[in-house]
Amino acid sequence: MSDNKIEVTVAGEGHVKFVPTILQTIEDATKVRGTGIAKRTHEYVEQKMREGKAIIALVDGEFAGFCYIESWGNKQYVANSGLIVAEKFRGHGLARKIKEKSFELSREKFPDAKLFGLTSGAAVMKINTDLGYVPVTFAELTDDEAFWRGCQGCVNYDILQRTERRYCICTAMLYDQDKHK
Numbered sequence: 099m100s101d102n103k104i105e106v107t108v109a110g111e112g113h114v115k116f117v118p119t120i121l122q123t124i125e126d127a128t129k130v131r132g133t134g135i136a137k138r139t140h141e142y143v144e145q146k147m148r149e150g151k152a153i154i155a156l157v158d159g160e161f162a163g164f165c166y167i168e169s170w171g172n173k174q175y176v177a178n179s180g181l182i183v184a185e186k187f188r189g190h191g192l193a194r195k196i197k198e199k200s201f202e203l204s205r206e207k208f209p210d211a212k213l214f215g216l217t218s219g220a221a222v223m224k225i226n227t228d229l230g231y232v233p234v235t236f237a238e239l240t241d242d243e244a245f246w247r248g249c250q251g252c253v254n255y256d257i258l259q260r261t262e263r264r265y266c267i268c269t270a271m272l273y274d275q276d277k278h279k
């Protein structure tokens with residue numbers, strides 16, 4: 099990877115052509131039980147790109163990774179979601195680069211929001227911890243119904259329903275910008 103051209107940027111209209119590959123990569127990852135990544139529609143991902151709320155990573159022009167941000171509860175909360183790195187590019191620090199860029203974008207676009215993420219993966223927990231996120235209970239996250247509806251596309255959704263949204267496979271992590279000012 100050191101000899102390859104790695105670009106990690108805010109996605110725009112020119113990246114819409116990568117949406118089918120992104121969705122396929124997410125779809126493949128959801129088949130691994132416990133992964134905890136929700137499926138998204140073409141329209142949703144495309145809209146995120148057009149709004150400047152997504153990060154894309156390309157290696158020599160080939161799709162390598164993606165994530166997006168979304169605001170909830172009257173912009174009081176911002177979630178980083180849908181992180182995916184294509185299998186062949188994993189293990190080279192790409193997820194870390196994407197998360198760092200998305201952290202920067204979230205703070206720039208929503209300077210007063212609390213940033214949060216739900217994750218079941220050790221890699222993401224590690225990256226979030228390094229960025230200053232701390233684990234919290236689900237009660238400390240947004241109560242915006244629309245956010246939680248996003249979990250419906252996850253293979254573990256039955257657990258979230260059974261526990262009345264108190265627990266699931268994912269760990270909630272929060273970065274309170276007020277505490278870092």
Ligand SMILES: CC(C)(COP(=O)(O)OP(=O)(O)OC[C@H]1O[C@@H](n2cnc3c(N)ncnc32)[C@H](O)[C@@H]1OP(=O)(O)O)[C@@H](O)C(=O)NCCC(=O)NCCS
Nearest residue numbers: 127135181182183188189190191192193194217219220221
């Ligand atoms: C999780 C995922 C995004 C990681 O991508 P990646 O580019 O391989 O991750 P990185 O190389 O940036 O690794 C980041 C850190 O996590 C560690 N890490 C990576 N994979 C790990 C694993 N399976 N278990 C424990 N630690 C791991 C790395 O060592 C690295 O730590 P370091 O920088 O201190 O050495 C990728 O495996 C993926 O797309 N998985 C499927 C979808 C998914 O689970 N998305 C997350 C939903 S919350």
